[in-house]
Amino acid sequence: MxxxxxxxxxxxxxxxxxxxxxxxxxxxxxxxxxxxxxxxxxxxxxxxxxxxxxxxxxxxxxxxxxxxxxxxxxxxxxxxxxxxxxxxxxxxxxxxxxxxxxxxxxxxxxxxxxxxxxxxxxxxxxxxxxxxxxxxxxxxxxxxxxxxxxxxxxxxxxxxxxxxxxxxxxxxxxxxxxxxxxxVEKAKKLNRERALAKLALNYFTSHGPAQLKDFSWWSGLTVKDARCALDLIKSKLEQATLDGKTYWFPTHTEVTTPKSPSAFLLSIYDEYTIAYKDREDISETRDIERMISMGNALTAVIILNGRVAGTWNRALKKSTVEIRLNPFRKLNEDEQEALESEVARYGKFMELPAVLI
Structure with a gap:
């Protein structure tokens, strides 16, 4: 991996x-x-x-x-x-x-x-x-x-x-x-062991590949409890080591590399960006941590091919939504096209024409 x-x-x-x-x-x-x-x-x-x-x-x-x-x-x-x-x-x-x-x-x-x-x-x-x-x-x-x-x-x-x-x-x-x-309707109670196992399996299935410290941070559990939870479900996961870090993830079919750049306009609080203690995989640490520390002053990031590549912001108007892209570097033609597609997608979600400014 x-x-x-x-x-x-x-x-x-x-x-x-x-x-x-x-x-x-x-x-x-x-x-x-x-x-x-x-x-x-x-x-x-x-x-x-x-x-x-x-x-x-x-x-x-x-x-x-x-x-x-x-x-x-x-x-x-x-x-x-x-x-x-x-x-x-x-x-x-x-x-x-x-x-x-x-x-x-x-x-x-x-x-x-x-x-x-x-x-x-x-x-x-x-x-x-x-x-x-x-x-x-x-x-x-x-x-x-x-x-x-x-x-x-x-x-x-x-x-x-x-x-x-x-x-x-x-x-x-x-x-x-x-x-x-x-x-909320009454639901069957889970004992502590089953609750730990369910939370851990949910996290690594939906957020993996991820490290133990990522799960501990996301869940709020102590490292000891997080490790106990992982031990309960690790037989259902695969693991891989990269640069001395151990990642856990669900058994998967091969995910192919897209022919065109993958682009997303995400919130800084999206699970893809926020749900990890170690964020070096998606960004230079100083960049992503600075963005998160700014709170509501900076709430949205551009993702290109899985990594943070800039910021964006929106302004809701009476009949449109205006979107401004602030990439960290000059984009090539394919990247620009992919992001413009995401701008249109956001407009469709808001049921308003999206205008790139």
Whole structure:
């Protein structure tokens, strides 16, 4: 296995190469979890993997609860499947809580406080009541719990991590919260060993070739727990070593090199770019880490033949979507054509003419 094959397999296994899925639920189920703090970008990440899908299709699946959005694995939002949300929270929430402990102390939030806020939030959401963050802020204020932006975020996140609430349908452009027990049907519980195995197999099947440290980072598990999870399922995977690094991946048929350049317009938070601790395979480390550290200031990357080759940004207008490409180097004719095809694809997803500026 060489570096180019790693990238071809990742593009294929993550569903980018052929857009093999029929629905948002199919795509999320395959990937296990999809980072989704940037909601618009996360919808596009799913849309890239579903043939002929639109932004409206993904929005509809979200509003109907076919996919959910919650804090799980790491202290950020992810799309997850309803049938997976409970066991994933049970497995990964303790680590997320441990990471938040220092900030909670600074915000004067403790277990007794969360017990009180959880009761208030749960009561407010009963009987399929869907409330926005600001409405929950008012509910809390009515019982003497004052919040600012940061405190409110931690209070609501804690209720998510406790498995009490999850995403409800959007109200216009506003997000709402729902009681998890009302939003999600009961599912069979997984013991810890089965949960570890399921999460690991999901990750390496959809993100491989990947290293143990990549899985540990993505899942939020300790390296010890990640290694235990990998040990449970390694008989179902293949492995290869390149430059002293061991990669694990599913048994695969040969993925051929495309005749024309493979090009994608991705979010910086797409699973292809974000789901690895070691990102040297797709970019010079300093470039990709700088982009991620910039957060919302830089949210989109050009991928050519599996590697980061520039950035792009969009501007939604009344009747068009304007897209600007910022490649790191001069593109050849085939690369330019491939990217222009992706610009048109984005416009089709948004159901607006895409204009390259």
């Amino acid at each position: 060489n570096a180019s094959e790693i990238l071809r397999l990742r593009l294929h296994n993550s569903g980018l190469t052929d857009s093999p899925f029929k629905s948002a639920a199919d795509a999320v189920s395959h990937l296990g979890a999809v980072q989704a703090q940037d909601f618009a970008a996360a919808k596009w990440a799913l849309g890239l993997r579903i043939k002929n899908s639109t932004d409206e299709d993904i929005e509809k699946a979200f509003n109907e609860g076919k996919i959910l959005r919650t804090h799980v694995m790491r202290p950020t939002w992810h799309f997850v499947m309803p049938e997976d949300i409970r066991w994933m929270l049970e497995l990964t929430a303790p680590r997320v809580k441990a990471l938040l402990a220092h900030y909670n102390r600074k915000l004067e939030l403790d277990d007794a406080f969360f017990a009180r806020s959880n009761v208030a939030i749960t009561r407010a959401l009963q009987d399929h009541t869907y409330l926005t963050r600001q409405e929950l802020k008012t509910i809390l204020a009515n019982i003497g719990i004052e919040t600012d932006v940061q405190r409110l975020a931690h209070i609501i996140m804690w209720a998510e991590l406790d498995g009490l609430i999850c995403s409800g349908p959007r109200r216009g452009k506003q997000f709402t919260y729902a009681l998890l027990e009302e939003r």
